[in-house]
Amino acid sequence: NKEFWFHEVTNKSVNDAIGAIDAIEDKKIKDFLRICLSEIIREVSYCVHNGFKLHKDKKKVNDELFFDKHELLKKITPIIQRNTRAIKELKNLDNGDFTPKVYFQDSRVKLESIKENSVDLILTSPPYGDSRTTVAYGQFSAFSSELLQLNSLYDKAIRRLDNDLLGGDTKDIEVEDFYDKSLTIRNIQELFLSRIALAEDKKEQKRTRDRLKDILSFYDDLDKCLQNGADYLKKDGFFVLVTASRIVHETKLHTDIIIAELGINHGLKLKNIYYRDIHNKRMPRKVSATNVVGETTATMTEESIIVLQKI
Ligand SMILES: C[S@@+](CC[C@H](N)C(=O)[O-])C[C@H]1O[C@@H](n2cnc3c(N)ncnc32)[C@H](O)[C@@H]1O
Structure with a gap:
């Protein structure tokens, strides 16, 4: 093309x-x-x-x-x-002390070549939301990926990459699945469910239900990464994540608090959350979070640095 x-x-x-x-x-x-x-x-x-x-x-x-x-x-x-x-x-x-090993891997899938309890520190920045409505990494890098002849995950065409990133594949998640894992997700679910019940028409109902599905699929994927990371970490090892809290349907999704809550289930204790303003970064400050053409909402203005420690 x-x-x-x-x-x-x-x-x-x-x-x-x-x-x-x-x-x-x-x-x-x-x-x-x-x-x-x-x-x-x-x-x-x-x-x-x-x-x-x-x-x-x-x-x-x-x-x-x-x-x-x-x-x-x-x-x-x-x-x-x-x-x-x-x-x-x-x-x-580089003083030659360390030789990096690079893995091409879906972080939701446990990597057998990294032993459990073997890692001192995980420093990462997961996506801030699903690719479709947050940052479309696959689309963004489509020309480069084709130019560099890179492959996507699971032997798929590189243009399909967004579907394989966190929250890219919207699944039907049982509402109860998160009930005991994160109070913040539970509150989001309840808010969206009441909106669905009060929706004026079927279209609005579907739109809200779809957005809830997107949100839950993203956090479900993120939870898998937290689980894997916690397994790789040594006791007392640190898991540091940089992320931002999005606003979807006028609702702030406190991803930092959600990570802290989900982490507890994987033996990760919250040590601190630091905040910093997002300056000068290629970031959609306004996105079409509602997925309605032309409708944009202010989204992320600050990032959180979440420090967890394996207990
Ligand atoms: C907020 S960005 C962080 C970018 C990184 N800090 C850097 O400087 O390149 C999130 C990254 O997570 C990657 N990602 C999304 N889903 C993933 C998955 N399932 N497994 C591994 N990486 C994934 C995205 O492609 C994107 O590069």
């Missing part, structure tokens, strides 16, 4: 760039340059590049925005320079 997303001149210069990069023998340099190209790929396309989803930018299309090879080189040069500096800085920090 390249013709749809790129001007033909850009398409040619991107293809030429890929050809030139592929001709480089050193794999590290090749990977480095591919990543640099990936960083500008949305910007040189017709897509609205400061959002997450794949929408065509009417202005870019009307202006017939294109990048010939000189323009493309101008765009990528500062990225190459910045990334070269970053790699040098990283090399200075």
